[in-house]
Amino acid sequence: MKPRDAVSLISKIREKTNRYIISEMAKYGVDDIAISHGDIIFALFHSPRLTMADIAKRIDKDKSTVTALVDKLVRLGYVTKERDSVDSRVVYVALTPRGEELKPVFETISQQMLEVFYFDISDQEKEELLRILMKIHHNF
Incomplete structure (x- = not known):
C-alpha cells in the first residue's frame, strides 16, 4: 500500500464513521445537530461545566x-452559556436537561460504532492499531 492510499483510506473511514453516527442519531430523533456539535456535548458529559476555551482545547x-457551534446548541436548547461573575470575559457552557437526555443515545451509538469498528479484529490487532494511531497522533 502506498502512503497516499493510506491517507485516502483514513479519509474514507472518517467519512463513513461520520455518516454512521448521523444515521444512528437520526434513528433516535436527533437530527438537528452535526458531528462537531456532538463533540461539544460529549465533552460536557465528562465535565458538566466548561469554559469556551476549555471546549476549544478539548475538541481541537x-x-x-x-x-458559533455553542450558540447553535443554545438556540436548540441543548446547552446554556453563563458569564463568570468575576471575569466577564470567561463564558461557561453547561448542558441543559435536554442536552443531558442525549447521554444514553451517545453511549449506545458509541458502543455500536465500536462493535462495527472492531468487528473481526483480534485483541492483539486492536492493541497494535492503537499503538500505531498513537504514534501518528504524536507525529502531529
Whole structure:
C-alpha cells in the first residue's frame, strides 16, 4: 500500500464513521445537530461545566468556531452559556436537561460504532492499531 492510499483510506473511514453516527442519531430523533456539535456535548458529559476555551482545547477547534457551534446548541436548547461573575470575559457552557437526555443515545451509538469498528479484529490487532494511531497522533 502506498502512503497516499493510506491517507485516502483514513479519509474514507472518517467519512463513513461520520455518516454512521448521523444515521444512528437520526434513528433516535436527533437530527438537528452535526458531528462537531456532538463533540461539544460529549465533552460536557465528562465535565458538566466548561469554559469556551476549555471546549476549544478539548475538541481541537478555534474559539470562534466553538462560539458559533455553542450558540447553535443554545438556540436548540441543548446547552446554556453563563458569564463568570468575576471575569466577564470567561463564558461557561453547561448542558441543559435536554442536552443531558442525549447521554444514553451517545453511549449506545458509541458502543455500536465500536462493535462495527472492531468487528473481526483480534485483541492483539486492536492493541497494535492503537499503538500505531498513537504514534501518528504524536507525529502531529
